[in-house]
Amino acid sequence: MKTIEFDSTYFNIKDTLDCGQIFRYKPYKDGYLVFSRDTACYVYTKDDKTVIQCEDEEYFKKYFDLDTDYLKINDFALSSPHNIVKTSATQAKGVRILRQDSEEMLFSFIISQNNMIPRIKAIIERTCEALGEEKYFYGEKYYTFPSFEVLAKYDAEFYKKLGYGYRAEYISEVANVLGKGDFNLKKLENLKTFELKKSLLTLKGVGPKVADCISLFGYHRTDSFPVDTWIEKLYYEDFGGTLKDRKKITEYFLNEFGDYSGYIQQYVFYYKRSLSDD
């Protein structure tokens, strides 16, 4: 087992996990077990450090985006003329954008459409339990995220039983498209962001918002600004926005924040949602 220690000023594990970018993690002892693809790690806070324990050191160094300068990002947010951006950047300065697996992001965010985060987590958990590989980490049993090869073996009816609702057909169809080999998620890594997004949009069940989430969380394209119902609300309430078309709202934010868009989006999304928690 390897141990990675990192200054916690810009790495708050709770905020990084709770901000809505990841669906597979659970409280464990003084911290959390975090699951990605077919592996896991244990993360906790000790004094002024965030500590990661895992087998795959290189994977999780990259996963938690440890080479990126978050001081610079947070300063950019603090210099914003918009109060909501400054407030959320202060409140959520420990949020990092995880470099997650593109395949897991694709299927996870297809499930996310018109859905609620706790329910998305539950559907993904049932899917992993049904189709993933059983493994153990620190004595805790968990299930890996199933590959598209496995997902493609089951039809829509199967996914409906797991609670997918109308998204069941999207999952089986997309898994089959990947299974045929004419759509390669790895090859998309070389594309520019707008080309990547355009390519993702050809998949059934993937629209502009879901494509933005996959681009941001699965390909670390921080020049993405996913606009969902929360961001739309925030756009009207906190930015005094008047545009009605979500595509134009996205363009507005991209123009405002450029390559920092993805980071700012997570700051404000997390903050805005936290205001309506009980």
Next chain:
DNA sequence: TCCCAGGGTAGTC
């Protein structure tokens, strides 16, 4: 009972 949730598709114009 209606409204909402990390929206998208297919049909119409």
Next chain:
DNA sequence: GACTACCATGGG
């Protein structure tokens, strides 16, 4: 291109 009915499911 823009507009809209409809799409499962569960919680408030």
